[in-house]
Amino acid sequence: MLVWRCVGHTVVLSLRSFSSWECCFELISLALFLALSLALPLAQEKQYVGFATLPNQVHRKSVKKGFDFTLMVAGESGMGKSTLVNSLFLTDLYKDRKLLNAEERINQTVEIIKHTVDIEEKGVKLKLTIVDTPGFGDAVNNNECWKPITDYIDQQFEQYFRDESGLNRKNIQDNRVHCCLYFIPPFGHGLRPVDVEFMKALHEKVNVVPLIAKADCLTPSEIKKLKDRVRDEIERFGIKVYQFPECDSDEDEEFKQLDKELKECCPFAVIGSNTVVEARGQRVRGRLYPWGIVEVENQSHCDFVKLRNILIRSHMHDLKDVTCDMHYENYRAQCIQDMTSKLTQDNRMESPIPMLPLPTPDVETDRLIKMKDEELARMQDMLNKMQQQIHDGKDQ
Amino acid sequence: MEERGMEEVKPLAGTIKGHDLFGYVGIEAVLDQMRRKTMKAGFEFNIMVVGQSGLGKSTLVNTLFKSKVSRKSCSPNYEEKISKTVKLQSVSHVIEEKGVKMKLTVIDTPGFGDQINNENCWEPIVSYVNEQYERYLKEELYVNRKPRIPDTRVHCCVYFLPATGHWLRPIDVEFMKRLGKIVSIVPIIAKADTLTMEERQEFKQRIRQDLKANGIRVYPQTEYDEDPEDRILNDKIRENIPFAVVGTDKEHQVNGNKVLGRKTKWGIIEVENVAHCEFTNLRDLLIRSHLQDLKDVTHNIHYETFRVRRLNESNLTVHGLALSCFPMENGTHGTNGTSDRSESESHL
Numbered sequence: 001m002l003v004w005r006c007v008g009h010t011v012v013l014s015l016r017s018f019s020s021w022e023c024c025f026e027l028i029s030l031a032l033f034l035a036l037s038l039a040l041p042l043a044q045e046k047q048y049v050g051f052a053t054l055p056n057q058v059h060r061k062s063v064k065k066g067f068d069f070t071l072m073v074a075g076e077s078g079m080g081k082s083t084l085v086n087s088l089f090l091t092d093l094y095k096d097r098k099l100l101n102a103e104e105r106i107n108q109t110v111e112i113i114k115h116t117v118d119i120e121e122k123g124v125k126l127k128l129t130i131v132d133t134p135g136f137g138d139a140v141n142n143n144e145c146w147k148p149i150t151d152y153i154d155q156q157f158e159q160y161f162r163d164e165s166g167l168n169r170k171n172i173q174d175n176r177v178h179c180c181l182y183f184i185p186p187f188g189h190g191l192r193p194v195d196v197e198f199m200k201a202l203h204e205k206v207n208v209v210p211l212i213a214k215a216d217c218l219t220p221s222e223i224k225k226l227k228d229r230v231r232d233e234i235e236r237f238g239i240k241v242y243q244f245p246e247c248d249s250d251e252d253e254e255f256k257q258l259d260k261e262l263k264e265c266c267p268f269a270v271i272g273s274n275t276v277v278e279a280r281g282q283r284v285r286g287r288l289y290p291w292g293i294v295e296v297e298n299q300s301h302c303d304f305v306k307l308r309n310i311l312i313r314s315h316m317h318d319l320k321d322v323t324c325d326m327h328y329e330n331y332r333a334q335c336i337q338d339m340t341s342k343l344t345q346d347n348r349m350e351s352p353i354p355m356l357p358l359p360t361p362d363v364e365t366d367r368l369i370k371m372k373d374e375e376l377a378r379m380q381d382m383l384n385k386m387q388q389q390i391h392d393g394k395d396q
Numbered sequence: 397m398e399e400r401g402m403e404e405v406k407p408l409a410g411t412i413k414g415h416d417l418f419g420y421v422g423i424e425a426v427l428d429q430m431r432r433k434t435m436k437a438g439f440e441f442n443i444m445v446v447g448q449s450g451l452g453k454s455t456l457v458n459t460l461f462k463s464k465v466s467r468k469s470c471s472p473n474y475e476e477k478i479s480k481t482v483k484l485q486s487v488s489h490v491i492e493e494k495g496v497k498m499k500l501t502v503i504d505t506p507g508f509g510d511q512i513n514n515e516n517c518w519e520p521i522v523s524y525v526n527e528q529y530e531r532y533l534k535e536e537l538y539v540n541r542k543p544r545i546p547d548t549r550v551h552c553c554v555y556f557l558p559a560t561g562h563w564l565r566p567i568d569v570e571f572m573k574r575l576g577k578i579v580s581i582v583p584i585i586a587k588a589d590t591l592t593m594e595e596r597q598e599f600k601q602r603i604r605q606d607l608k609a610n611g612i613r614v615y616p617q618t619e620y621d622e623d624p625e626d627r628i629l630n631d632k633i634r635e636n637i638p639f640a641v642v643g644t645d646k647e648h649q650v651n652g653n654k655v656l657g658r659k660t661k662w663g664i665i666e667v668e669n670v671a672h673c674e675f676t677n678l679r680d681l682l683i684r685s686h687l688q689d690l691k692d693v694t695h696n697i698h699y700e701t702f703r704v705r706r707l708n709e710s711n712l713t714v715h716g717l718a719l720s721c722f723p724m725e726n727g728t729h730g731t732n733g734t735s736d737r738s739e740s741e742s743h744l
Contacts, residue, residue: 078560140567141513187558187587188450194512217559217590219660287592290671292663300661 066125068174069316072206073130074149074198075183076137079213084181084272085130087285087296088308091117110135110148131177137194146198153177153205157331167372176328179242179311179319180206183213184267190229191237199239205327207242207319209310210234215269215302216287216294223269230267241266244310245318262310268303271296438490438497440547441687442528444579445502446521446571447556448509451586456554456643457502459656459667460679463491464645482507482520503550509567518571525550525579529702536703551694552615552682553579556586557603557638561595564606572612578702580615580693582682583607588640588673589658589665596640603638614638616686620693633681639674642667 073081113132118125133149156175163172180202184195191199199208210230215223234241244263273296277286285296296304311319445453458464486503503524508517528549535545553575557568564572572581583603585591591599607614614637621627647654648664656667667675682690 076560077565078558078562138565140570141515143513145512185450185558186590187448187452192510197512214559214590216660216662217587219658289589289592289663289665290669291665292660294662298661 063124066127067316068127068129069320070129070131070175070177070179071311072133072149072153072177072180073183074133074136074146074180075213076185077134079183079185080270080272081132081181081183081213083274084183084211084213084270084304086274087272087304088311089117089119089128091119110145112148112152129175137198142194145194146201149198150201150205153202154331157205157328158335160328161332161335176323177206178316178323180208182208182210184210184230186212186214186218186226186269190226191233196233196237196239199234199241200237203240204330207322207327208239209242209307210267211307212267212269214271216271218269227265227267227269242319242322244315262306265303265306268307270304270307271302272304435496437544438499439687440499440501441691442486442501442503442548442551443682444505444521444525444550444553445556446505446508446553447586448558449506451556451558452643453504453554453556453586455645456586456641458645459643459675460682461491461500463489482517484520484524501548514567517567518574521571522574522578525553525575526702529578529699530706532699533703533706549694549699550579551690553581554682555581555583557583559585559588559590559599559640561591561599563602564610569606569610569612572607572614573610576612576614578698580617580690580698581612582615582678583638584678585638585640587642589642591640600636600638600640615690615693617693620697629685633677636674636677639678639681641675641678642673643675 071085073085075081111134113134115130115132117128117130119128120126131152136145136149139145153176156177160172160174160176163169182195182199182202184191199210202208212218212223212226212230218226244259244266271287271294273285273287273294275285275287276283277288277293278284279286279293279295284298287294287296295301299305443457445457447453482505484503484505486501488499488501490497490499492498505521508521511517532545532547532549535542555568555572555575557564568583572583575581585596585599585603588596613619616630616633618630618634621630642658642665644656644658644667646656646658648657648659649655650657650664650666655664655669658665658667666672670676
């Protein structure tokens with residue numbers, strides 16, 4: 001068998017083992033390859049190898065597989081979270097929502113509600129999960145009202161951790177929260193204590209994107225003042241909100257300029273709308289007031305378009321990557337560390353990292369692990385035997 | 397002429413029947429006399445504004461009284477610090493219009509509802525209100541009373557609801573329940589330029605339902621309507637509460653006129669335009685039509701309730717009359733029992 005590797009322009013051949021007819025075939029194709037490579041300029045050589053089509057292959061596969069994205073929205077009631085989600089994804093996720101009355105609300109605690117919707121556009125499927133947090137910040141005493149939310153995020157990480165370390169990894173469901181939109185009320189003069197505490201509790205677990213909600217009650221100068229205030233306070237309190245990745249240096253100037261503008265716009269002042277109104281001869285999503293019409297998709301009215309671009313069109317994948325590479329890995333490292341310290345305390349196992357990490361090893365699961373280990377060993381043996389057989393069969 | 401008029405009147409068991417006068421008596425001149433006196437003396441009005449920071453309380457007060465009565469917390473060099481406890485600050489100004497002087501006191505409540513844990517954030521406010529009643533009561537009970545007792549009682553409490561568009565929050569319900577019993581509350585929807593007309597109507601309806609469900613009575617209360625005329629007037633007001641207001645002190649040009657408004661990219665919100673917001677309704681209610689009524693309700697109803705309760709508690713009534721246990725001179729203290737009682741007032 002001839003193995004050839006293309007390293008730059010050189011082709012490295014190495015002979016492994018051969019049977020006569022195989023060898024002939026290989027030599028012929030090699031000859032052809034060399035002939036063609038000499039005839040054409042070097043730059044086109046890559047095309048002919050064909051791995052430049054890899055992005056297309058990935059693209060095709062992902063289109064078939066589809067994407068999933070989990071978005072969490074958090075903020076007090078009445079900030080326009082549901083309206084914004086509907087506007088972003090052009091769906092109506094909250095059709096059957098019932099608003100509670102006064103008595104029911106007095107004893108309300110923070111709940112976590114998931115809505116899943118499958119969206120398809122031009123053949124690309126997106127499984128969108130919206131995690132809503134009704135009751136956040138609504139009570140008189142809001143101490144630790146973010147605890148149910150942090151618990152939920154940790155739960156999803158733990159679930160994924162177990163699935164990843166498990167035996168059957170074919171159909172892992174990724175329910176980890178990729179992005180959390182936090183709605184800051186426009187009424188205040190900056191961040192309130194509850195805003196600061198919430199963002200600090202979550203900034204190491206999820207990508208926090210702060211937004212200024214209901215921006216149609218602010219004039220442009222007020223928006224600017226509020227944004228400056230919020231940015232200062234975010235820096236002052238050391239809150240690590242989601243940072244947009246730096247542009248590659250080989251991008252063109254226009255793109256870099258857009259990117260710069262985007263970064264300066266954070267936090268985004270957004271307006272959402274469930275209704276379509278007639279403005280300037282067109283039907284647009286907007287809000288109708290006696291003094292004018294607010295258009296949601298008008299860049300001079302609000303930053304909705306920028307938010308949508310960030311979230312969906314340019315940074316969705318980056319958000320997922322940061323979740324996987326940073327937040328989840330932090331969680332995992334922390335988890336394993338905790339387990340290790342517990343195990344060394346118990347003095348049970350010699351190797352620091354167990355095969356199947358479980359929070360508290362007990363007798364039953366130990367037995368199961370042992371069984372599975374033996375099964376694995378048996379299967380491995382069988383595989384080796386089969387390989388040997390094929391190998392032997394070929395040689396003859 | 398006066399004699400003839402009086403001859404005809406026959407008193408019947410304490411009631412005097414009204415009678416047609418044969419000529420011009422001049423009774424209505426009394427009104428002029430009263431007006432002249434009160435103009436010389438001036439009016440006092442104490443208004444309290446309660447709400448979370450940033451809802452536009454100071455701006456609204458400035459807009460209402462068309463003067464810089466309240467220091468705005470968004471002035472350029474002002475560092476807004478969210479105070480840890482609710483501290484009441486009262487600022488007094490004397491403003492004059494057409495010869496009528498008014499001593500306006502604005503009581504601000506920074507720190508209300510701003511913390512994470514807002515339990516009992518209404519207590520400082522409740523004790524402040526009761527303290528003012530207490531002060532007035534003391535003055536009233538002196539043997540030698542001042543001709544005009546300085547009135548620091550809170551005549552009106554304007555409560556700012558954020559324009560969430562959904563419902564009353566638990567903190568709103570708790571506050572209004574407690575304070576509705578001791579002071580006239582006027583709830584308003586602050587920064588209402590974020591609600592469309594339909595949303596505004598729905599929000600108001602839901603608020604009214606919530607208020608009814610919780611037994612909260614806001615000004616104008618139905619029980620205090622004196623006659624059918626009042627009732628009709630007040631019903632109209634009641635259908636519209638809470639008023640959706642927008643406040644500003646900046647002026648812009650609209651159609652050649654200078655109007656108070658907020659300029660945004662999609663239009664100018666005119667504060668005094670009834671089609672845009674209900675600021676004029678609020679102003680008319682508070683100043684032009686019901687200012688005296690607010691004072692009367694405070695004096696006749698809220699203060700009296702407080703007084704009766706206090707006097708019964710401290711057993712100061714003798715034969716059903718409130719007689720002072722305080723000595724002859726003003727200023728020197730009487731029984732110490734009453735000053736201890738004031739602590740128990742704060743738990744309503």
